Amino acid sequence: MTGYAHQMPFGARVQADGTVCFRLWAPAAVRVTLRLEGPGEPARFAMARQADGWYECVTREAGPGSLYRYEIDGGIAVPDPASRHQPRDVHGPSEVVDPAACAWHDEGWFGRPWEEAVFYELHVGTFTEAGTFQAVIERLDHLVRLGVTAVELMPVADFSGRRNWGYDGVLLFAPDATYGRPEDLKALVQAAHGRGLMVFLDVVYNHFGPDGNYLHRYAPGFFTDRHHTPWGAGINFDGPGSRVVxxxxxxxxxxxxxxYRFDGLRLDAVQAIADDSDPDILIELAEAVAAGPGRERRIHLVLEHDDNAARYLARRPDGRPRWYRAQWNDDFHHAAHLLLTDEADGYYADYAEAPLRHLGRCLAEGFAYQGEPSAFRGRRARGEPSADLPPTAFVNLLQNHDQAGNRALGERLDALAAPQPLRALLTILLLAPSPPLLFMGQEMAAAPPFLFFCDFGDDLAAAVTEGRRREFAAFARFADPQAREAIPDPNAEATFARCKLDWRALAGEPDWFGLHRDLLAVRHAEIVPRLPGTPGGCGEYALFGPPAARHGLRVRWRLGDGSRLILTANLGGAELSAPADAVDARLVHAEPSPAAAMLASGRFSPWSVVWQLAGEATAWVTYTGA
Structure with a gap:
């Protein structure tokens, strides 16, 4: 069938009669000229000024493949902020794309239930040696074999240069040409759907990148000095002219x-979106998605929100999300990371006093911080109550792009933690009710680091490199200026090249891959079928063990089918006695195996994890701990 086209009030639209309609919002411009570029002298067409700062031009002189820019007041020529393709990067001309010309063959795809989600986050440029959308397709069978059900792409919106994490995008409608053409990204989504994989896209709505954004020149109303972000002036979501924004x-x-038929979006760092409107932009966006593509197939929206604002995750009386399905749970990561590494720098300091208690609260109630003061944030209260939300409202993880890439040397968790503790935490991650997320290469204990990288021009490049090294001056390891010189230069091509996965490491499917695969097989067989209908307030946790070695954790959940899922873990280096549980439960999985002796004796070896299920007929007995 023909491609899918989204009708919007800006950009270049190929019309049914063969003309192309170009529209630009440029309220600060006196005149705007459409410039069509080709091998000869550019052709120019005056754009008619319309109400409220809009300019429009309809012409037969352009068609799919035409390159164009907008000349502002007879001077600077800028790309289309709603460009669908930028073949020559962010400062070059935009290309007219007819989305209806791209054939789709996934008519029977309506998405997958949220409860089946197992995420695999990847960066297109470093996931394979080629670093393209087409190259990702070649590795999809690996993800299916692993047991993943959802591919999550780090941002692909057009950024300056040849390499970037993606969070510096400036042309938000154009997949970066470094990875391929729009048709290539659509082919990736179709290939994933053909294998039963959902595809999510990470999007950035809190700022534009520092190079290639021309909106200040002709539409300064996109920004406001009333709100500020870590990147400068805030985006104008609530002032004059904000309707267009x-x-x-x-x-x-x-x-x-x-x-592109994505199955969902992950909205990056939305705590940096300042909006005093009612409803705010996050709610309006979610309602627009529900009223649009969400009516035809399963669409899942996920947040990253450092303030733990649980209100965006609210559920309707029937259990469906009112706005957002879930949030990345940084609290889970931070508590688990501290248990594995003992690192207490930066934000880890908030979890240093009782990491196991924080982990237990995350598993049973969602957030660890639900309004308590955060020492890292100057004792400011952080978070909102989340215990009334189901565990499926939180995406848990042990690694992601931030937690590796925001380290000075980009170390992955495998390089920081001992194998048995890491196996124990992985067993908890992959079998707990919350959807788990894996970071690319995690399943093969990938050796390459994941460093911060970019490709800016000379002046900006020097500032980024110096700023990156200055960030780590407060860490004892990098207090010496000479030590900071060892931090890789983000703009060096070699820094980017070091981050590419080495797929030869997977030869023979090593044990680490097998562990991930086997745990996910247990998840899909034993846990996922019981998750639909799992209510909020379904979890409880308690710690056990002597005061000097309180490393035992028990968590229990009432799942949607009425069964009870029980986790008992010893997350310390000494053997512990676990209190007897009051329910008769079946063993689901244990790490290390076998678990019969541990269950019979109540003696749990160091870094051991046992998962059990109790049936519907078993009474639910509140556990108070030992």
Missing amino acids: RDFFIHNALYWLTE
Whole structure:
């Protein structure tokens, strides 16, 4: 069938009569000229000024493949902020794309239930040696064999240069040409759907990158000095002219979900979106998605929100999310990381006093911080109550791009933690009710680091490199300026090259891959079928063990089918006695195996994990701990 096209009030639209309609919001411009570029002298067409700062031009002189820019007041020529393709990077011309021309063959795909989600986060440029959308397709069978059900792409919106994490995108509708053409990304989504894989896209709506954003020149109303972000002036979501700005981002979400058939979006760092409107942009966007593509197939929206704002995860009386399915649970990561490494620098300090208690609360109630003061944030209260939310409202993880890449040397967790403790925490991650997330290469204990990398021009490059090294001056390891010189230069191509996965490491399917695969097989067989209908307030946790070695953790959940899922773990280096449980339960999995002796004696070896299930007929007995 023909491709999917999202109709929006800006950009270049190929019309049914063969003309192309170009529209630009440029309220600060006196005049705007459409410039069509080709091998000869550019052709120029005056754009008619319309109400509220809009300019429009309809012409037969352009068609799919035409390159164009907008000349502002007879001077600077800028790309289309809603460009669908930028073949010559962010400062070059935009290309007219007809989305209806791309054939789709996934008519029977309506998505997968949220409860089946197992995420695999990847960066297109470093996931394979080629670093393209097409190359990702070649590795999809590996993900299916692993047991993953959802591929999550780090941002692909057009950024400056040849390499970037993606969070510096400036042309938010154009997949970066370094990875391929729009058709290549659509082919990736179709190939994933053909294998039963959902595909999610990470999007950034809190700022634009520092190079290639021309909106200040002709639409300064996109920004406001009333709100500030870590990257400068805030985006104007709630002041004069904000209606167009809000529509720009809402249409961006609808565009990715409609034209590319993504199954969901992950909105990056939304705590940096300042909006005093009611409803705010996050709620309006979610409602637009539900009223649009969400009516036709399963669409899942996920947040990253450092403030733990549980209200965006609210459920309807029937259990369906009111706005967002889930949030990345940094609390889970931080508590687990501290248990594995004893690192207490930076934000880990908030978890140093009782990491196991924080982990238990995350598993049973969602967030560890639900309004308690955060020492790292100057004793400011952080978070909102989350115990009334189901565990499926939280995406848990042990590794992701941030937690590796924001380290000075980009070390992965495998290089920081001992094998048995890491196996224990992995067993908890992959069998707990919350959807788990893996970071690319995690399943093969990938050796390459994941460093921060970019490709900016000379002046900006020097500032980024110096700023990156200055960030770590407060760490004892990098207090010496000479030590900071060892931090890789983000702009060096070699830094980027070091991050590429080495797929030869998977030869023979090593044990670490097998552990991930086997645990996910248990998850799909034993846990996932019981998750639909799992209510909020279904979990409880308690610690056990002597006061000097309180390393025991028991968590219990009432799942949607009425069964009870029970976790008993010793997350310390000494053997512990576990209190007897009051329910008769069946063994689901143990690490290390076998578990019969541990269950019979109540003596749990160091870094051991046991999962059990109790049936519907078993009484639920509140556990108070030992």
